[in-house]
Amino acid sequence: MWVEGIIIKGYGGFYYVRDQEKFIWECKPRGRFKKENQQILVGDRVQIKPLNNNKGVVEKILPRFTELMRPPVANIDRAVIVFALKEPEPNLNLLDRFILLSETSKVTPVICFNKADLVPAEEIKAIVNNYNSIGYRVLVTSIKTGEGIEELKVILKDHLTVFAGPSGVGKSSLLNAVQPGLSLKTGEISTKLKRGKHTTRHVELLELLMGGYVADTPGFSSLYLPHIPKEELAEYFPEMDNYWNKCRFNGCLHFREPDCAVKEAVECGAISNIRYEHYKIFLEEVMSQERRYNK
Ligand SMILES: Nc1nc2c(ncn2[C@@H]2O[C@H](COP(=O)(O)OP(=O)(O)O)[C@@H](O)[C@H]2O)c(=O)[nH]1
Ligand SMILES: [Mg+2]
Ligand SMILES: [Zn+2]
Structure with a gap:
């Protein structure tokens, strides 16, 4: 009997599949996938054939609803695009790129302006209005004051969300504010920046106790546009x-x-x-x- 689950992580040739009972299976892909050049992505819903000792074989990839390339992850239905209002200053060109990218991937974007504690309220209002008036959902957050964290939880609950945005804007801090220990790595700006653009290959879905998953990403400072006529x-x-x-x-x-x-x-x-x-x-x-x- 096959078991259905979701790929939460890929590592060293193995895929880790979580089933409905929250059981984690360590799986090899079926040989056929390689031959057919079918790539398994984190976020894929799959059927596995269980072997002994919570090991298994990924037998079938179920149809994908969405597919992102950066980071490579499937079935995401929300993108929380995080920018700091200050430290670092928001790069609105990059923000608009992220919005465009998520729209072309059919993933609903939510803009999150973090570090609200560092900027006067009037200044925040202007930048928020600019995006609100176009029809985008905008969140204002601060891990120092707790502003917006409850609202963020509502947005994440029962969804598969990717956290996007440059390094140092507070993505990991926000995830930890949502659920302590969720993302252990905060404040790694300098090393991340040095390693540059190629740090996004490794993605992992983090499970929310209230329901849903988030994919934290190390952040990118540049982004190419997809092919759009x-x-x-x-x-x-x-x-x-x-x-x-x-x-x-x-x-x-x-x-x-x-x-x-x-x-x-x-x-x-x-x-x-x-x-x-x-x-x-x-x-x-x-x-x-x-x-x-x-x-
Ligand atoms: N003042 C202030 N600092 C923040 C806030 N959120 C995160 N930080 C700080 O910004 C730095 C980068 O945060 P981190 O979560 O690692 O950013 P990430 O690279 O986007 O994951 C850390 O030193 C955090 O303490 C905030 O709301 N207000
Ligand atoms: Mg981080
Ligand atoms: Zn015209």
């Missing part, structure tokens, strides 16, 4: 929805075209200038990707 980029900027089809040209990219409704909205302040600047940066990246692709 340039005509579709604006669809990932919800504030541009209202202006769809109102530009002079069909298929207007809201870039260098004249009589562009989006550009007019930016000029009159209906669309945030910063967000529009990021749109243009992303558009140029997407276009240069396309050029490389078509060579």
Whole structure:
């Protein structure tokens, strides 16, 4: 009889599968997976054939709902994108990239501005409003004052959530505030930064006692965009929805075209200038990707 479970960790060629009874199985993948080039991801729901001593063989990967590449994890339904309001200063270009990435992966983003204790309330309001008004859910948190932690718990409960964001913003601290001991590694900024971009390969799902899982990540300081056709980029900027089809040209990219409704909205302040600047940066990246692709 096969047992169904979820891959919570991969290590040294083994996959660790947690079943409904919270039992952990140490599994080898079936040889066929390698031959068929099927990769097992953390987060995959699988069926295993039990062997003796809580060992088993992964026999079948059940259909994935979502699939992220950085970090490589399946079936995530939420991304909590953490930025510090200060120390380090929020990099909004990177924040908008994270939002775009989670939208293209069909993962609901929740923006979390942490270290609220370091910044005056009025300043926080401005930055929060900017994203709230576009329709994104925004959390303001501090592990020093406990602000927003209860709200964060509600967001995490019964979901599979990835914690994304640069290093040093407080991801691990927040997880520990949600559940003591959940993420043991906090304050590792310097070593993480030195090791650079390639620290995200190892992912592990951490189980919440209240229900749900979170994947902590070491954090990245740069992020490439996925392949998006340039005509579709604006669809990932919800504030541009209202202006769809109102530009002079069909298929207007809201870039260098004249009589562009989006550009007019930016000029009159209906669309945030910063967000529009990021749109243009992303558009140029997407276009240069396309050029490389078509060579
Ligand atoms: N003032 C303040 N410091 C924080 C807060 N959250 C985390 N920190 C500090 O920021 C540093 C980095 O935190 P860490 O959780 O390791 O960040 P991570 O790299 O995103 O996991 C640590 O020194 C934490 O104590 C906060 O809400 N307020
Ligand atoms: Mg951390
Ligand atoms: Zn336009």
